[in-house]
Amino acid sequence: MKSGPGFKEQLVAQALNEGFVSCRVCRPWDVPEVPERLEAFLQAGYHGQMGWMAERTHWRGDPAALWPEARSVIMLAESYTPEHDPIEVLGHRERGAISVYAQNKDYHDLVKKRLKRLARWLIAEGGGEVKVFVDTAPVPEKALGHAAGLGWQGKHTNLVSRDWGSWAFIGSVFTTLELPSDMAEVDHCGSCRECLDACPTDAFPAPYQLDARRCISYLTIEHKGPVDEDLRAKLGNRIYGCDDCLAACPWNKFAVAASDLRYAARDDLKAPALAELAALDDAAFRAKFSGSPIKRIGRDRFVRNVLYAIGNSGAQGLKPVAQGLAEDADPTVVDAACWAVKQLS
Structure with missing residues (x-):
């Protein structure tokens, strides 16, 4: 099995070739703060009717428990930056405002297919076993993205990057390979609110x-x-x-254009x-x-x-x-x- 720095460089290059804007690596156990934060969120009732957030908290709070054999988590960001001003429609009250990410194809399908292609490449070139996740499993993706250095969780709790702003979907590939980890990103929000x-x-x-x-x-x-x-x-x-x-x-002044035209808004x-x-x-x-x-x-x-x-x-x-x-x-x-x-x- 391959897992050294040279192989990781190949992995990053392959991820970018697939259309991701960033690819970073952390360990499943690199987010020790998540259980306490999740418990506080649930105890405050902030999850509302999302009862599923209170289920499988041992997995949602600890990615290492989700798949104990995993040794690395590959975190990936895929841009969906809008070509138009998403706030302009708010001034046209007889028309509806739909969130940018939902103005065309379902990102779950697009990102997952890209993740699976990358995972197949990883198995073919490096060996090991893999599992891919995008938004539908009990995985603390934003916390893992922060730990891997994709970006940091901003004051709005979403992931932010100095390289691609906020307009990105996050996906992950869990693998049994021991890949070199990246440094966690630091918070760059400062006094901004x-x-x-x-x-x-x-x-x-x-x-x-x-x-x-x-x-x-x-x-x-x-x-x-x-x-x-x-x-x-x-x-x-x-x-x-x-x-x-x-x-x-x-x-978002550093936002990267979406590479997949299926994210472009339908007229x-x-x-x-x-x-x-x-x-x-x-x-x-x-x-x-x-x-x-x-x-x-x-x-x-x-x-x-x-x-x-x-x-x-x-x-x-x-x-x-x-x-x-x-x-x-x-x-x-x-x-x-x-x-x-x-x-x-």
Whole structure:
């Protein structure tokens, strides 16, 4: 089996050739701070309805326990930097704002295929065994990314890099190979609080802490049922996710262009008309968002979000659209429709 510095250089070159913007290595046990942080997060109830975060905490808190045979973790970043200003759509209240990462193909599929190609190369050239992960397993990817030197966890809790900013997906390859480790990155946030001040819902109780129950990404994607009324107005026209804290980060001046054109925004998802989205039935929703991460939340939750945006639009012309959904089969949609009508009355 190969595992020396020369082989690692080949690995990095192969990763960059696959389209990743960065490739670094750490040990599975290089994140001893994670269990305490995870416990504090869960004890505060910051995970909201994401009950899965409280499951398998022995794995989520300790990557070495996830696969005890692993000796190295290869951390990889893949850029999805937008070509347009993701905040501009917030000023067009009759249109919906969709998070940049969800404006085209599902990144889970794209990143995982790239990780698997790199893993096959690793086995062929270096031997050993591998497991690949991207966002769906109990892996503390951001902490591992910090430990490997991909970047540091900023005050908004997301990974930030001096080389590629904030617009990147993170994936990992666990391997039984003993590869040379990289130095952990240091925090370069300094006194900056642009990301914290940009949050519309004050979802950060303190720097480096996130209360998901107030985060618009959580509320529009993970939260089931009606959103608390005191938060609905703060959603604005954000109908799937939120990019405000990421977009505010000054380090994005070093953002690297996405290498995969399948991350480029679809024209119909850059600033879609709320009236058209509200009219989607289940079949039309599935057809429109086939291959998109948006499909995962289902038509009812998505239309709920659209109705909140309609209620926040101030556009009287959208009132009949909301009224038309006041007798929808889904009670949460009905609640959102009635709220929107009330806001526009």
